[in-house]
Amino acid sequence: MAQRTPLYDVHVHAGARIVEFAGWEMPVQYQGVLAEHEAVRERVGLFDVSHMGEVVFRGPKALESLQRLFTNDLARCADGQAQYGCLCRDAGGIVDDVVVYRRSADDLLVCVNAANRQKDYDWLHGRAFGAEVTNESDAWAQLALQGPLAAGVLQRLTSVRLPSIGTYRFTNSDVAGIPCMIARTGYTGEDGFELFSASEQGPKLWSVLMGAGQPEGIRPCGLGARDSLRLEMAYRLYGSDMDDTTTPLEAGLSWVVKLDKGDFVGRQALQKQKEAGLSKKLVGFTLTEPGIARHGYAVLQDGKPVGNVTSGTKSPSLGISIGLAYVPPGLAAEGSTFAVDVRGRAVAAKVVKTPFYAKKK
Amino acid sequence: MNFPDDLKYTKEHEWCRIKGNRVVVGITDHAQNQLGDIVYVELPEVGDPVKKGESFGVVESTKAVSEIFSPVSGKVVEVNDPLSDAPETINEDPYEEGWMIQVEFSSGKELEELLDVDAYKKFVEEEAE
The missing domain is CATH 2.40.30.110 (Aminomethyltransferase beta-barrel domains)
Structure with missing residues (x-):
């Protein structure tokens, strides 16, 4: 049976059209894809992305261990910074594309695609060299507040000075009294934030954000707009644009493959492919x-x-x-x-x- | 949902307005609502033959492609060309400005197989269950 995020009832009440996506019953649209798309480009929109998974690496070997499973270079990622990259198989095929949030060298959160929650956890857990790896996917709600007016809306609800959080940076703070990891990340090409909270706080977080954004004309947005927004930016979608049989080099992601950072799973194959040509x-x-x-x-x-x-x-x-x-x-x-x-x-x-x-x- | 009672309907969610030896064809309010924002249409040309139950064109939303099926057999005698530049008209006014083609039908018998408004409403309700 398809899974539901903690916000499922909220979506149904808001009149969302629900579809199955990657094993999840998700809102594809509320009023309409075009209106939602436009809201994010011009103003602000709110997405439930709690279907995304979270796998956490902890312990003294966390950084070293994840470095060996990730194509980008976490040594160049500071604490409080996020980094995009791939997990690859030995042959170079992409297990998933993920964002790593480096909370510290011994505590890194890997945000993975919904369809790959279990696959990624199994992959990472089975290959983690001495780190403690946990699948926290069910423990988190994740909301994406996106658009040029997103910062103005969020600032009303938090005491953190948002200008101090640069692109692909994050911090922990309360939003309307709810403890959150506030990250300046997203999948739309607009300024915006992804808010990670405890799963059971998701519905409350959604409703305070929707309330705070009324003056800006905030809209709830579904997967339809999420897809058209990401495609306008040429952001890749795992399962559509790449999979286990395509490499990051073929997928145009060589900018997140750091062949010179030291060994990692898939490095040899990618090095070879780079030399041989695509x-x-x-x-x-x-x-x-x-x-x-x-x-x-x-x-x-x-x-x-x-x-x-x-x-x-x-x-x-x-x-x-x-x-x-x-x-x-x-x-x-x-x-x-x-x-x-x-x-x-x-x-x-x-x-x-x-x-x-x-x-x- | 709006279903005018002077129209005939199909189980593929097209509507027909019978005018003499012609039928005007479009998609229903229910169909446009299910599709969402329509961003592209592909229609036949005047003179093209169409066959009952066979696809004569497509409508596309941002996400999906859907075929449109002819309710009758015959020949296309008029096409609503402005839809190419303004496909959203189908969302806004599915029964008037959003019409798609006019077909000169070859057999009046096929008209008898179309659904009347009550039968169509019932069909939509059953489909939703």
């Missing part, structure tokens, strides 16, 4: 003819399938069709053209620079 690369594209590309559609060159679309939608902010696709390296340069097989019709596409959307100054 056979496919994830690129951002726009359709230059009418249509919408969708996950699974074929990329065509001279009428033959040479790749596949992993994500696609019509960008609500830009009004054009955007997507991500694996293509041969020869088609990966900006300006390269190919076609996408949209239900039997070859629709022209062009590789463009990502992110697709540039945040308003």
Whole structure:
């Protein structure tokens, strides 16, 4: 049976349309994806992301142990800072893409994708060299307050000076009396915060944030807007854009792979792949003819399938069709053209620079 | 939910307005609500043949693609072209401005198989259970 977050009843009361996603019954939208998307780009929106999991490394060997399982370099991540990266298999395939919150060298929280809660815990726990690894996923609620006006809303509810929390930094403090880990992170491309609280405090935290954001026109936002917002930023979605068979180099995540940091699981394979060259690369594209590309559609060159679309939608902010696709390296340069097989019709596409959307100054 | 009683309906959630030897076809209020914000439509061209129960076009929301099925067999004689630039019209006014195509039907018999408003309402309720 599908799982529910501690906020399930809140969503139902708010009139959300509930769908199953990654084994979770989640709100896909409240009033509508476009209105929610726009609220986050222009004002502020609130997401329940409690389906995300939390795996914690503790003990004197915590940092050293996680370093050996993570592609990015936690030595370059200060206490109170977060870092994005991948967990890889020996062969280089991605187990998950995660954000590590370094509370201290002996206490690091790994935020993992909902579908991978158990898989990641099993993977990490089985390979942790001397660290104590616990799956705290059920203990946490996680709310994402996102948008240019998010800081103004949150500041009314907390005594922490929010300007002191830089991007990808976090601190522990109360929000409306509820103890939270307040992180300036998100998946939308806008300024905003992810608030981690005790699971049972989630509904209360949701309601005080919704109340505080009324003057700003805050909207509850579902997974539909979360997906269109992340895709405009070309943020990868695990399970759609990458999986156990794709490497971070292929997925365009070489910026979070630090081959020179010392050994880690998958390093040798990735080093080898880097030297040998890639056979496919994830690129951002726009359709230059009418249509919408969708996950699974074929990329065509001279009428033959040479790749596949992993994500696609019509960008609500830009009004054009955007997507991500694996293509041969020869088609990966900006300006390269190919076609996408949209239900039997070859629709022209062009590789463009990502992110697709540039945040308003 | 609004279901005009002068229309006929299908179990695929299209509506039909019968005008002489033609039917005007669109999707119902229930269908547009289920789909969410419609951001793209693909419609046939004037002169294209359509067949009862077969797909004649698609509507897409930000997240999903849905086919639209013809309630009758015949020939497309008019297409609501402005929908290409303003697909949200289908959300806003599904029964008037949001019409999709007009079909000159080949057999009046097929009309008898369409649902009337009460039968359609009942079908929607049953589907929700």
